[in-house]
Amino acid sequence: MRQSLILRLARIRRPVATSAPARLFRRLRAIAVGATAAAGLVAASPEGGAAHEIPRSVAVIAYLKPEGNTYRIVARVPLEAMRDIQWPLRGPGYLELAHLDTLLRDGVKIWIADNIRLYEGARLVEPATIANARVSLQSDRSFETYATAVAHFREKPLPPETDLAWQQAIVDLELVYQVESASSRFSIAPTLARLGVRTTTVLHFLPASGGEHTFTYLGDPGLVHLEPRWFQAAGQFISLGFEHILGGLDHLLFIICLVIPFRRLRPLIVIATSFTAAHSVTMVASALGYAPTALWFPPLVEVLIAASIVYTALENIIGARMERRWMIAFGFGLVHGFGFSFALRESLQFAGNHLAVSLAMFNVGVEIGQVFVLLLAVPALNWLFRRIPERAGTIVASALVAHVAWHWMADRWGEFRSFRIEPPALDAAFAVMVFRAALLVAVLAAAVWAGRPMIARVLTGGARGRAAPG
Numbered sequence: 001m002r003q004s005l006i007l008r009l010a011r012i013r014r015p016v017a018t019s020a021p022a023r024l025f026r027r028l029r030a031i032a033v034g035a036t037a038a039a040g041l042v043a044a045s046p047e048g049g050a051a052h053e054i055p056r057s058v059a060v061i062a063y064l065k066p067e068g069n070t071y072r073i074v075a076r077v078p079l080e081a082m083r084d085i086q087w088p089l090r091g092p093g094y095l096e097l098a099h100l101d102t103l104l105r106d107g108v109k110i111w112i113a114d115n116i117r118l119y120e121g122a123r124l125v126e127p128a129t130i131a132n133a134r135v136s137l138q139s140d141r142s143f144e145t146y147a148t149a150v151a152h153f154r155e156k157p158l159p160p161e162t163d164l165a166w167q168q169a170i171v172d173l174e175l176v177y178q179v180e181s182a183s184s185r186f187s188i189a190p191t192l193a194r195l196g197v198r199t200t201t202v203l204h205f206l207p208a209s210g211g212e213h214t215f216t217y218l219g220d221p222g223l224v225h226l227e228p229r230w231f232q233a234a235g236q237f238i239s240l241g242f243e244h245i246l247g248g249l250d251h252l253l254f255i256i257c258l259v260i261p262f263r264r265l266r267p268l269i270v271i272a273t274s275f276t277a278a279h280s281v282t283m284v285a286s287a288l289g290y291a292p293t294a295l296w297f298p299p300l301v302e303v304l305i306a307a308s309i310v311y312t313a314l315e316n317i318i319g320a321r322m323e324r325r326w327m328i329a330f331g332f333g334l335v336h337g338f339g340f341s342f343a344l345r346e347s348l349q350f351a352g353n354h355l356a357v358s359l360a361m362f363n364v365g366v367e368i369g370q371v372f373v374l375l376l377a378v379p380a381l382n383w384l385f386r387r388i389p390e391r392a393g394t395i396v397a398s399a400l401v402a403h404v405a406w407h408w409m410a411d412r413w414g415e416f417r418s419f420r421i422e423p424p425a426l427d428a429a430f431a432v433m434v435f436r437a438a439l440l441v442a443v444l445a446a447a448v449w450a451g452r453p454m455i456a457r458v459l460t461g462g463a464r465g466r467a468a469p470g
Contacts, residue, residue, distance in 0.1 A: 058196030241365020278333025
């Protein structure tokens with residue numbers, strides 16, 4: 001048969017000459033035939049037809065429980081988050097459940113098990129064994145508790161004839177690690193953010209001593225100490241505070257604006273101390289739940305932070321006075337403290353039983369970040385003002401900062417206006433909140449009033465009272 005086919009092909013005479021349009025037509029026809037054949041092969045293949053785009057939003061639910069010499073993780077993830085795997089399909093896109101077991105375990109290993117590192121103390125635990133992996137319907141409610149999630153694996157799987165679209169399937173999995181003792185202190189480093197554009201994980205830790213700790217985070221959290229010691233919480237929150245201040249451009253611009261006209265040691269100490277004292281008060285109060293919880297409050301704080309930069313920059317242009325600048329730093333520091341607390345509030349879940357230590361160390365991290373910025377900014381400004389008139393440089397730099405902050409303020413104001421502010425209910429809870437706010441304002445005002453003479457003595461010890469003219 002093969003020889004006869006070759007002979008037939010040999011008898012076909014090649015045309016001596018053809019026109020360019022004819023050659024172009026044949027090439028296009030060959031391309032079309034090839035594309036049609038390839039599409040037919042893909043459609044006919046039992047493993048074809050499943051698109052693998054990155055899901056926009058992925059939710060992961062996981063339970064972690066040490067028992068004896070084993071550490072068990074049961075988790076639920078969407079099947080579509082496990083990409084680059086051609087799931088066996090039938091009909092209009094239903095999963096071939098009878099041919100899914102091996103591919104499902106491969107997907108769990110590649111996308112889940114290989115991206116979770118478990119530590120027992122400082123020791124990295126050996127990779128997990130995949131004890132179970134199955135698909136479930138989205139309506140399945142087994143993962144409401146750890147007990148029902150584990151019991152789910154003892155039930156019969158879905159019947160092979162179930163019509164389940166692959167985009168709507170849920171993967172339930174069980175990973176088992178071998179550990180030395182269930183009473184050890186464990187840490188986990190999951191890197192599951194690549195499952196989707198936005199991956200949210202709800203992690204329930206059930207320690208051997210009883211109880212349950214729930215962590216909810218977006219993306220990859222880094223190394224999570226499930227039962228942190230005080231020094232672990234301290235180190236984590238120092239790093240968090242340092243990263244937050246360096247990552248917040250609006251906070252940095254405000255700090256630089258504060259010190260542009262005052263770059264000697266004593267004014268710097270007074271301004272930095274005033275700003276630190278103020279934002280520490282509102283940061284801790286807000287993190288402990290003493291701030292408004294309405295949805296419009298964070299956008300309002302962002303507007304006020306931008307407004308603080310605009311005001312400080314304009315005051316630099318007009319002519320800042322040292323006897324006012326420390327009070328400006330204190331007043332606006334109260335606003336910036338709320339901004340710090342929004343990042344801190346979500347991270348307190350990682351503090352364990354060391355809330356006070358974590359709050360204090362976050363503030364320490366923020367202060368280290370501020371000092372680091374000032375150590376870079378002040379020499380840079382001094383170098384600049386040795387080459388151009390100081391007054392002119394102050395005006396130009398402040399005008400640029402004011403321009404940027406004005407656009408921030410306008411954009412954030414537009415976002416704030418999109419929220420509908422409902423009048424508060426005049427009840428006992430509202431009265432308590434007003435009383436607390438009034439008491440806090442009174443204490444802060446008394447502290448500022450009492451501190452004015454001491455600060456005046458510090459400033460008259462050699463610091464400049466006014467911005468030096470250019």
